[in-house]
Amino acid sequence: MPEVIPENSVGLVTPKIQHFDEPLTLRSGRVLNEYDLIYETYGELNADRSNAILICHALSGDHHAAGYHSMDEKKPGWWDNCIGPGKVIDTNIFFVVSLNNLGGCSGSTGPTSINPDTGKVYGPEFPILAVRDWVNSQARLADVLGIDVWSAVIGGSLGGMQVLRWSIQFPDRIKHAVVIASAPKLSAQNIAFNEVARQAIAKDPGFHDGWYHEHGTIPKYGLMQARMLGHLTYLSDDAMKVKFGRELREEKFNFSFEPEFQVESYLHYQGEKFSTRFDANTYMLMTKALDYFDPAAAYGDDLVACLSESKCRFLVVSFTTDWRFAPERSEEIVNALVHADKDVTYACIESTSGHDAFLLPIPRYLDVFGAYMDGVAATCGLTSGGKA
Numbered sequence: 001m002p003e004v005i006p007e008n009s010v011g012l013v014t015p016k017i018q019h020f021d022e023p024l025t026l027r028s029g030r031v032l033n034e035y036d037l038i039y040e041t042y043g044e045l046n047a048d049r050s051n052a053i054l055i056c057h058a059l060s061g062d063h064h065a066a067g068y069h070s071m072d073e074k075k076p077g078w079w080d081n082c083i084g085p086g087k088v089i090d091t092n093i094f095f096v097v098s099l100n101n102l103g104g105c106s107g108s109t110g111p112t113s114i115n116p117d118t119g120k121v122y123g124p125e126f127p128i129l130a131v132r133d134w135v136n137s138q139a140r141l142a143d144v145l146g147i148d149v150w151s152a153v154i155g156g157s158l159g160g161m162q163v164l165r166w167s168i169q170f171p172d173r174i175k176h177a178v179v180i181a182s183a184p185k186l187s188a189q190n191i192a193f194n195e196v197a198r199q200a201i202a203k204d205p206g207f208h209d210g211w212y213h214e215h216g217t218i219p220k221y222g223l224m225q226a227r228m229l230g231h232l233t234y235l236s237d238d239a240m241k242v243k244f245g246r247e248l249r250e251e252k253f254n255f256s257f258e259p260e261f262q263v264e265s266y267l268h269y270q271g272e273k274f275s276t277r278f279d280a281n282t283y284m285l286m287t288k289a290l291d292y293f294d295p296a297a298a299y300g301d302d303l304v305a306c307l308s309e310s311k312c313r314f315l316v317v318s319f320t321t322d323w324r325f326a327p328e329r330s331e332e333i334v335n336a337l338v339h340a341d342k343d344v345t346y347a348c349i350e351s352t353s354g355h356d357a358f359l360l361p362i363p364r365y366l367d368v369f370g371a372y373m374d375g376v377a378a379t380c381g382l383t384s385g386g387k388a
Helices: 131-144 157-168 190-203 222-233 237-243 262-277 278-290 296-300 301-309 327-339 354-359 363-379
Strands: 016-020 037-040 052-056 095-099 152-156 176-180 313-320 345-348
Touching: 016 131, 016 152, 016 237, 037 131, 037 190, 052 131, 052 157, 095 131, 131 157, 152 157, 157 176, 157 301, 157 345, 157 354, 176 327, 176 363, 190 222, 190 278, 222 262, 222 354, 296 301, 301 327, 313 327, 313 354, 313 363, 345 363
Parallel strands: 052 095, 052 152, 152 176, 176 313, 313 345
Antiparallel strands: 016 037, 037 095
16 A cells, blocks of 8 residues: 555545436447446546546556555556656646446446346346447547547557547547557457457356356356466566566476466466456456457458548557567558558557556656657647646
8 A cells, every 4th residue: 555645646536437328329239228437537627628638448457547546555546657747648737537448347337237127237148349339438428527529538458449449430529549559450369369268268167158146156267267368468478588487486396287387376366366356247248349349341441541530640659579469550550540641650669568568667658658748738738737
């Protein structure tokens, strides 16, 4: 826990819940008649509401992006490195909104919520979502907050896909798009990783076809395996070599199938922790949304034509050792934006940290990101304190 909250922290924050009664028709054709979105805000919205930033989270992320919920919280929000007074996303200037997506398990309506039609937990009956569904719900939240245009929409990984969808779906409601460690669609390899993870969960005896809540169980081992597999794809070979090498836990072989290497112990720890905090049905539908994302499909697989719909400026960032969303995938986006005659800045950051690099305080990354956000503030006519 923090003995004293750092001066460059947004401090103690309290999540808010917004209820929506207006039905939301999903890409699948199913309808959510009502739903909740949980979100946090940092900084202050200025008088003309021109300084708002939307943060879109990745697969296992949530609304708690910065600050602390209490003095007992051991770690701050997941992107506290970047959000706060004087940081890259400067809350002295910007009003920042971070939400838990529909289908999440951190307070927004999802598989763990009560289905108002049945009075029971949704479980596997909660509809599978697409990225456009999240963006539609985020736009409704913006309406409630009185935000007509986002100064910037920012996200990494799956969050970056949401940013792309915002630029296409609501081109008049976004001035800047920051797409980090992302891709215009998943590769066959990435879809395969997601399916292996889903099968690990689905084949767990505790899954019960998604009705584990009614059976008083969780598919713990399936979730652990899914997370362990995911972690392997988030880290680079170099990062694993530096962090673990071939170090043994007890400096000797035990000639057993229990974890003996430090890397094995680390993966088991991460899997165990994840299995107690994340809902299995949520994991299933989040990965499916990843698989389905392909905005260019509606334009004859022409990404240039797809991104021609956008009107905003772009920052695209990739990392050299990210093999889950390799730099080449970011360059597909950049090349399409250039051919579509859009204003785009691109940086490929040298890093040994793999896909997880977008969450880390890498100096060169923060320099590039910070310089761009200074430009965002300038183009929106903002100065310190978020005032024009």
